[in-house]
Amino acid sequence: MIDPIRHLDEAGHLDAFFIDGGWRKPEGTERAPVVNPATEDVVAEIPLGHAADVAHAVSAARRAFPLWSRTRAEERAALLSRVHALILERQELLAQALTCEMGAAISYARQAQVPLAAEHIRVARDNLAGFPFISQRGATAILKEAIGVCALITPWNWPLYQITAKVGPALAAGCTVVLKPSELSPLNALLFAEIIAEAGCPPGVFNLVQGNGPVVGEAMASHVDVDMVSITGSTRAGVLVAQAAAPTVKRVAQELGGKSPNVVLPDADLARCIPLGVAAAMRNLGQSCSAPTRMLVPRRRLAEVEALAGQAAASFVVGDPLDEATTHGPIANRAQYARIQSMIEAGLAEGAKLVIGGPGRPAGLKAGLYARPTVFSDVRRDMTIAREEIFGPVLAIMAYDTVDEAIEIANDTVYGLGAHVHGADIDAARAVAAQLRAGQVHINAPAWDPQAPFGGYKRSGNGREYGLEGMEEYLETKSVLGFYP
Numbered sequence: 001m002i003d004p005i006r007h008l009d010e011a012g013h014l015d016a017f018f019i020d021g022g023w024r025k026p027e028g029t030e031r032a033p034v035v036n037p038a039t040e041d042v043v044a045e046i047p048l049g050h051a052a053d054v055a056h057a058v059s060a061a062r063r064a065f066p067l068w069s070r071t072r073a074e075e076r077a078a079l080l081s082r083v084h085a086l087i088l089e090r091q092e093l094l095a096q097a098l099t100c101e102m103g104a105a106i107s108y109a110r111q112a113q114v115p116l117a118a119e120h121i122r123v124a125r126d127n128l129a130g131f132p133f134i135s136q137r138g139a140t141a142i143l144k145e146a147i148g149v150c151a152l153i154t155p156w157n158w159p160l161y162q163i164t165a166k167v168g169p170a171l172a173a174g175c176t177v178v179l180k181p182s183e184l185s186p187l188n189a190l191l192f193a194e195i196i197a198e199a200g201c202p203p204g205v206f207n208l209v210q211g212n213g214p215v216v217g218e219a220m221a222s223h224v225d226v227d228m229v230s231i232t233g234s235t236r237a238g239v240l241v242a243q244a245a246a247p248t249v250k251r252v253a254q255e256l257g258g259k260s261p262n263v264v265l266p267d268a269d270l271a272r273c274i275p276l277g278v279a280a281a282m283r284n285l286g287q288s289c290s291a292p293t294r295m296l297v298p299r300r301r302l303a304e305v306e307a308l309a310g311q312a313a314a315s316f317v318v319g320d321p322l323d324e325a326t327t328h329g330p331i332a333n334r335a336q337y338a339r340i341q342s343m344i345e346a347g348l349a350e351g352a353k354l355v356i357g358g359p360g361r362p363a364g365l366k367a368g369l370y371a372r373p374t375v376f377s378d379v380r381r382d383m384t385i386a387r388e389e390i391f392g393p394v395l396a397i398m399a400y401d402t403v404d405e406a407i408e409i410a411n412d413t414v415y416g417l418g419a420h421v422h423g424a425d426i427d428a429a430r431a432v433a434a435q436l437r438a439g440q441v442h443i444n445a446p447a448w449d450p451q452a453p454f455g456g457y458k459r460s461g462n463g464r465e466y467g468l469e470g471m472e473e474y475l476e477t478k479s480v481l482g483f484y485p
Contacts, residue, residue, distance in 0.1 A: 183210060218241075451466065
């Protein structure tokens, strides 16, 4: 087994921030523990940054921006190619770091967390190759120009994946960046900074400052020399970032919370779609903002759905994330574990039918932040588990009598990030998808598409990531009249 902590500690990177092309000691002395959720042991400590550290990083990014924004697209693409290759070369080290710091089963880290993160870099590179940075509209030229210095704030649940989803298109667009990863899962970000340095990124183009939201996140969002801030996190955190950014009128892109529906139509193949729906809801232990945690099913087929969902949840192997047989490791941190337990208790207290799971750890697990995959049925719209984001392996099955009612229930939420539809009649499924107020809809469990733009309606945020739209977030539009004779 590769030890990511020893690797980083030997290089001296656990005690430094990556600023202006090198490793710099922090201004303050405050530190935060890195906890392995499988054992609840403190495995490392990282420094927490101050506003002064943010100022150093932003200054470096500002100095680097004029030259980097004028580089040829081919040069930026070449850097992204090197970054992509190094992620793949070091994928085992990265996977071990993710398992250690946020509990991802090692098989899942290898199969999803790391390779999908690499895909964001590849897609940014490929989209850059033919992107129309200048186009003609009559005698006017429409220019797409890098917005400037971008502050990137990423979460603990898909840490490397969200870093590359932001850094890749930002660098492709010609922006310079300051990254603040979650202080709860910081090791992968340090490894990524190493990759950036080895790939030959010019000084100041990429900068990393560890820290918490109220200090480092607020300093980044409010800094006068930051032109854009992009955050993935809770709706509460997104609101605070937007408030901090408002006085400087900078662009704010937010990918926030969700309570996504999975609409199972009356003609759906239940034997196929119910296990897929349970797996999607509990992917990454349900710690995904777009997880389809509300399963809407025809009332007359409710008993069939309950049986299939219970069987699917029972098939998961919850345990040591380093065991190759494990499908689901521990919850990523203590605060989230406590929230999941309280939400399961709320479901029971409010009268939902427990199909499988419940509070506490799975049988045989005496330590670690392990939660039981839990399925509730007979869930009403007014129940807490139907309305609030749980961010854990908890599925709410809700019955409907008509398809119109299913659509109404699906849209009855303050969120609008993702949605799923299952049905044999593709035209009927498309018609339902068109009526769902969500930024990304999946019909019949398609393959993941890194080119499909991702983002939310309503309180799930604004702006889009992934694909061409993801890069356009980091660009300003300039029109030059009379450019063409």
